Amino acid sequence: MGKNTVKNLRKAVRIAWKDTRIYYFSAPTVMMGLLFPVLMFLTFWIGRGLSVSEALPGLAALTAFFSGSSVAVTTLALERTKGTFDTQLAMPVSLLTIALGKTLASFLYGFIITVIPVGVLALLSQYQVANPMLFLVSVAFSALASAGLGMVLSASARHVHEAMTPLNLIRIPMMFISGLFAPITSLPSVLQGVAYIMPLTHTVSSLQYAILGLGDIRTFFINIGVLTLYAVFFLVTAAKRLEKSLE
Amino acid sequence: MNALNVDNLTKYYGDLLAVDHISFKVRQGEFFGLLGPNGAGKTTTIRMLTGLLKPTSGTARVMGIDVVKNPVDVKAQIGVISETANPYLEMSAWDNLMFAGSMHDMPKDEREEQAENLLKLLGIYDRRNEKVGNFSKGLRKRVTIAMALIHDPPLLFLDEPTAGLDVQSARMIREFLRKLNERGTTIFLTTHYIEEADLLCDRVGIIKSGKLIALDSPENLKAANREEKIVEVSFGKYITGIEKELVKLSAVNRTKKRGDKIQLYTNDPSKVIQEISKFAEGKNLKIVSINTLTPTLEDALVELTGFSSLDMERMEQIGRLRKIKMKGV
Numbered sequence: 001m002g003k004n005t006v007k008n009l010r011k012a013v014r015i016a017w018k019d020t021r022i023y024y025f026s027a028p029t030v031m032m033g034l035l036f037p038v039l040m041f042l043t044f045w046i047g048r049g050l051s052v053s054e055a056l057p058g059l060a061a062l063t064a065f066f067s068g069s070s071v072a073v074t075t076l077a078l079e080r081t082k083g084t085f086d087t088q089l090a091m092p093v094s095l096l097t098i099a100l101g102k103t104l105a106s107f108l109y110g111f112i113i114t115v116i117p118v119g120v121l122a123l124l125s126q127y128q129v130a131n132p133m134l135f136l137v138s139v140a141f142s143a144l145a146s147a148g149l150g151m152v153l154s155a156s157a158r159h160v161h162e163a164m165t166p167l168n169l170i171r172i173p174m175m176f177i178s179g180l181f182a183p184i185t186s187l188p189s190v191l192q193g194v195a196y197i198m199p200l201t202h203t204v205s206s207l208q209y210a211i212l213g214l215g216d217i218r219t220f221f222i223n224i225g226v227l228t229l230y231a232v233f234f235l236v237t238a239a240k241r242l243e244k245s246l247e
Numbered sequence: 248m249n250a251l252n253v254d255n256l257t258k259y260y261g262d263l264l265a266v267d268h269i270s271f272k273v274r275q276g277e278f279f280g281l282l283g284p285n286g287a288g289k290t291t292t293i294r295m296l297t298g299l300l301k302p303t304s305g306t307a308r309v310m311g312i313d314v315v316k317n318p319v320d321v322k323a324q325i326g327v328i329s330e331t332a333n334p335y336l337e338m339s340a341w342d343n344l345m346f347a348g349s350m351h352d353m354p355k356d357e358r359e360e361q362a363e364n365l366l367k368l369l370g371i372y373d374r375r376n377e378k379v380g381n382f383s384k385g386l387r388k389r390v391t392i393a394m395a396l397i398h399d400p401p402l403l404f405l406d407e408p409t410a411g412l413d414v415q416s417a418r419m420i421r422e423f424l425r426k427l428n429e430r431g432t433t434i435f436l437t438t439h440y441i442e443e444a445d446l447l448c449d450r451v452g453i454i455k456s457g458k459l460i461a462l463d464s465p466e467n468l469k470a471a472n473r474e475e476k477i478v479e480v481s482f483g484k485y486i487t488g489i490e491k492e493l494v495k496l497s498a499v500n501r502t503k504k505r506g507d508k509i510q511l512y513t514n515d516p517s518k519v520i521q522e523i524s525k526f527a528e529g530k531n532l533k534i535v536s537i538n539t540l541t542p543t544l545e546d547a548l549v550e551l552t553g554f555s556s557l558d559m560e561r562m563e564q565i566g567r568l569r570k571i572k573m574k575g576v
Contacts (some may be wrong), residue, residue, distance in 0.1 A: 007352055014349045022337045083333035087394065089299050090327035091350035092319050247301050 008097045015093070015101025016108065023075050024109060028160050033070030033113060037062040044181060052125035057207040058180055060118045064139050064207075065171065065200055068110025068146030073163045075102050076154040089246075096239040099155070103147045103235055110143030118211075130213035134220060138210045141227040142203035148234025149199070155241035171200070179204045202226045248311050250275045250402050250433040251296065256305035258291050258457075265291045267457035268305065273435060273450075275401070278428045280448035281437040282548065288457040289437035290330065293406045296435070297327045310402055323351065326395030330407040334390040336380035340371055343379060347394040358397065365393040369423065385416025392420065402433045409443060421447060445544040455552045468547040475500065477540040478519045481508045482532045496522040510540070 023029050041059045079085035088098060115136065122129055129135050150167060157163035175181070177191050178200035184192055195201045206223035208214040251273035258266040266288040273279045281289050294300035296307050298318030307314045310324040334343040341362060348358030366372040369389040374382070379390055388408065395403065405424070409417035425447060428434050438444050444451050445465045453461040453468075461468060482489070490502040490509050498518040503510040513519045516539045527534050 011350060011352070014346065018335070018338075018346050022335060082336065083331045084335050086299065086329050086332040087334065087347075087391070088350075090297060090322060090329065090332060090395070091347065092323035093350055094319050246299065 008094065008100075011093050012097050012101040012104060015088075015098060016104035019071060019075055019102055019105035020108065023071050023078070023105070026074065026078070028074040028078075028164070029070050029109070032073070032164065033067035033109060037066040038117075040066070040175075052121055053127045053212065056118055056121065056127065056129075057204060057211045059121070060114055060135075060139060060207050060211065061142070061178075061180055061200065061204045062175070063114040063117065064110050064142040065146050065203060066110075067113040068106060068143035069150030069167060069171070070106065071109045072102055072106035072147045072150030073154045073167050074160050075105070076151075077157040077160045077163050080158050094239075095242040095246075096235070099151055099235055099238040099242060103144070103151050103231075103238070106147035106150055107140070107144045110146055111140055114139045114143065129211050131210050135207070135210035137224060138203070138206040138220075141224050141231065142199075142206070145199045145203075145227045145230040145234065148231045148238065151238035152234050152241060155238045156245040174198050174200045177201075179208075199227060199230045248275065249273060249308075250277065250310060251279075251435065252306075252308040253296070254306045256292070256295060256307055257303050258288075258295060258300070259303045265457050266295070266302075269454070269457075269459040270305075271452055271459060271462055273433060275433050276428075276431055278424075278434045278447055278449045279436065280444040280451045281435070281454055282439070282441065282444045282451050283437075283454035284439060284552065287454045289439075289454055290406055291457075292454070293329070293404055293435070293437050297325060297329075297404050298322055299327075299329070323398075324400060324402060326398070326400040326403040328388075328391050328395045328403070328405045328408055330410060332391055334379045334387055334394060336387075337378065339376050339378055340366060340382070340390045340393075341375040343390055344393055344397055348397045351398040353398060361397055361399065362393070365396055369393055370419070383413075383416075385412045385419075388412060388416065388420065392423070396427075400432070402435065403427065405434065405436045407438055408436065409438070409440065441543075441545045441548055451544070453548060453551050461547075461551050465544050469542050469544055471547065475512050475514060475542060475546075476516045477542065477546075478511045478513060478516050478523070478537065479505070479508050479540055480511065480523055480537045481535045482527065483507070483535040486532070493523075493526065496526065498522055508536075 041055070041062050044058060045055045076085065079088065149170070150163070153167050154163035177184070177187060177195045178198050179195065180200070184195045184201065187195060202223035205215060206220050206227070209216070209220045249272045253272070254270050255268045256266060256270070257264070257268050269292065281292060283289050291300065295302045296309060296314060298314050298321050302315065309321045312321050312324065314321045334340070335346070338346070344362035344365070345358055348362065353361070363372065366375050369392060371386055371389050371393075374386070379387055382390065392408070408424070409420055412420070421443065424434060424436075436444070436448065448465060450462065450464050451468060452459050463471070485504070485507050490504055493499060493509055493511060494502045496511070496519065498513050498515045499522075500512045500514070502512070511519055511523070520537060523534065523537065526532075
C-alpha cells in the first residue's frame with residue numbers, strides 16, 4: 001500500500017470521526033436512521049404472529065439498510081447549508097477521500113444501530129443466531145453498500161430533502177421486492193429479475209443465512225460479493241458526482 | 248517564482264460568462280486585492296484559484312503548481328477563507344483547529360502548538376473549549392482564519408473577510424492580516440470595501456463583468472484619475488438642494504454630498520474656489536472650511552466601473568440576502 005494511500009485513509013478516518021461527533025445525534029439521522037426502521041419493523045411484525053427468530057433477519061435488514069444511509073444522505077447537504085463543506089473542500093483532501101470518510105461514518109452508524117438491537121433481541125429471546133460472525137459480516141457489507149447509496153444521492157444535494165426524497169423513492173419500493181416481506185419466488189417473474197439486482201435482496205438473503213441458517217454458504221458469499229461491488233460502485237460514483245458539482 | 252500566475256482564466260456558467268480571460272501575476276510577499284461589485288466575478292475567480300471550482304479554460308499556477316491538475320497539492324500550500332465557509336458549529340474552536348491540522352497531516356504536538364499561538368494571536372484562546380455555535384459572527388470568522396493558517400501557509404486567500412462583521416472584528420482582522428503580510432505571507436484578498444483595499448493592498452485589480460479592467464498600486468490608480476481634482480466646502484450646515492446649485496458653477500463637473508460637506512469635482516480648483524466665494528457671498532452663506540483633495544481610490548473605481556462604494560455595498564447586501572435565501576436559512 002503506497003504512502004499516499006495510507007495518508008488518504010488516515011484522513012478519511014478523521015473525516016468519519018468528525019462526522020460521527022457532529023451528525024450521529026442530529027434530527028434527520030435519528031429520524032431516518034433509528035425511528036423509521038423501527039417503526040417499519042413494528043408495522044411488519046405486529047399482528048403477523050411471527051416469532052422473534054423469524055423477525056430478526058427483517059429487523060436487521062431494515063435497520064442496516066435505513067440507518068446505513070442516514071448519515072451519508074444528510075451530512076453533505078447539511079454541510080453545504082451551514083457553509084462547512086467549503087471549509088472541508090479548502091483542505092488538502094481528494095473528493096474520493098471525503099466521500100470515503102463520510103461513507104465510513106455512515107457505515108459505522110448503520111453497523112452499530114443494527115448489531116445492538118438485534119443482539120439485545122436475540123439475547124432476550126434466548127435465540128441462538130446461526131452464525132454470529134457471518135451475521136456481523138453481512139451487516140457490515142449491507143451498511144457499507146447502503147452508506148454508498150446515500151453518498152451518491154447527497155453528492156450534489158443542496159438541501160437534505162433533495163437527497164432524502166430520491167433515496168426514499170428508491171429504497172421504499174425496494175423493500176417490497178427484496179424478499180423482506182414475502183419470498184422472492186412469490187413475485188411475478190419480471191419483478192424477480194429486478195429483485196436480484198437490488199442490494200437489499202442480497203442483504204436479506206445473507207442475513208437469513210447468517211441468522212436462521214437458510215440457504216447455503218455459496219449464496220452467502222455471492223450476496224457479500226454483490227454488496228461489495230455496490231459499495232465500490234457507489235463510492236466511485238459519489239466522488240464523480242462531487243467533482244461534477246464543482247464545475 | 249511568483250506566488251500566483253494566472254493566464255486567460257475563464258469560467259462559464261452555462262451561457263453566462265462569469266470570468267472573462269483574466270491574466271495577472273502576484274509576487275511572493277505581496278498583498279494583492281481584487282476589487283469589484285457583487286457579481287463582477289471576484290468569488291468565482293478566487294474559487295478557481297483555490298481549487299474549489301473548475302475553470303472552463305485557462306490556467307493558474309499557485310506556488311508553482313497547476314491548480315487544475317493538482318488541486319490537492321495546491322491546497323496543501325495555501326490557506327483559504329471563503330465568504331461562505333464556516334467552522335463546524337457543533338465543535339469547539341480547539342477541536343476545529345485540531346481537525347484542520349489533521350487534514351494537513353500535521354503531528355499532534357505541532358498542531359497543538361500552532362493552534363495555541365493562533366488562538367492567542369486572534370484573541371480567542373480563553374474561549375477555545377466553547378462550541379463555535381455560541382460565538383458571534385466575528386469570532387467565528389477568527390476561528391475560520393485560524394483554521395486556514397494552522398499549517399502556516401505561504402499564501403493566504405481571503406474572500407470578503409470583513410463583510411458583515413462588526414467594526415471591532417473587522418479592524419482586528421485587518422490588523423492581523425497586515426502583520427501576517429509583514430511577516431512574509433502572500434495575501435490575495437477580494438473585497439468590495441474600497442478603503443480596505445486602499446489601506447492594505449500593494450496592488451489592486453479591478454474586476455467588472457468578469458473582466459480585469461485595471462491593475463496597479465492604489466496610488467497609481469488614483470494618479471491615473473488625477474486630471475480631475477476635488478474641492479470640498481462646508482457652509483457649517485447643510486442646505487437642502489445646495490449641491491444642485493453648486494453643480495451649475497461653470498468650473499464644476501459634478502458634486503457629491505459628504506456629511507455636512509459638499510465635494511465639487513473640477514479640472515480647475517482655483518476657479519472653483521473663486522466661484523464658491525462669490526456664490527457664498529451672493530447667498531449670504533458663511534464658508535466654514537474649504538479644502539482641495541486628491542482623488543481617492545473610490546474616485547478611480549467610479550471612473551473605471553461606474554459604481555460608487557455605496558452602490559457596491561448595496562449590491563453586496565442584495566447578494567448576501569440572495570445567498571441566505573438560497574440556503575433556506
